[in-house]
Amino acid sequence: ERTIYINGFSKAYAMTGWRLGYCCGPAAIIQQMTKIHQFAIMCAPTTSQYAAVEALKNGDPDIEEMRTAYNQRRRFLMNAFREMGLECFEPYGAFYVFPCIKEFGMTSEEFATRFLEEEKVAAVPGTAFGDSGEGYLRISYAYSLEKLKIAIGRLGHFVEKLRAEQNNK
Structure with missing residues (x-):
């Protein structure tokens, strides 16, 4: 009651x-x-x-199949972030990740905008979820693994480019 x-x-x-x-x-x-x-x-x-x-x-038989697919995508992203040197808390209850982008010295909105303009991949600035989201991006892994591989490949390229810019200053 x-x-x-x-x-x-x-x-x-x-x-x-x-x-x-x-x-x-x-x-x-x-x-x-x-x-x-x-x-x-x-x-x-x-x-x-x-x-x-x-x-x-x-739908119950599909639940385990989807859980397995989401788990595979989550593991892929977490490994990719580790390889890129980006910190990221590993989620277990949602299909979003919040990698930390503080090292690049720009707001999460600036980062997301440049990432979209330069690499043609959309990510949500962490500040869309409040002030404590500053310095993070929200990336969904509700997409296919194939699309995630393309997007994360572009993120890796973008991160390398930003680090090179920082080293040239």
């Missing part, structure tokens, strides 16, 4: 972007949550709801 469970389909069923979730709890609390929700948020599209039903009915 004192617990509210809130979850979504993004991670468990690889349904990122579908923005579909659910909650369970005491009826009186859920009724009040529903009042707020129905006037603040549009309903989930029918296609998202059907996809969620399919995931619940038949």
Whole structure:
């Protein structure tokens, strides 16, 4: 009677972007949550709801396959960051990494902008998640391993170029 469970389909069923979730709890609390929700948020599209039903009915075998794929991508990224000499906390509950870029003497926004302009790869500045994100980038590994290899190859090239610029000063 004192617990509210809130979850979504993004991670468990690889349904990122579908923005579909659910909650369970005491009826009186859920009724009040529903009042707020129905006037603040549009309903989930029918296609998202059907996809969620399919995931619940038949998606469990896919969960382990996706977990294995995400784990492989995470390990690839962590190894690549080590080889590049970039510090990065290893995540275990999400498919994002936050490599540290403080050594390059620019803001995370400047770094992300240059990386996009010069290497044609998008990364999110850490400051998009608050002031404590300064000096970090957020990189998603919800992409295929093949695309990640290309993007990380370009990041490696970019990091080498920045270090060469620093050495020439």
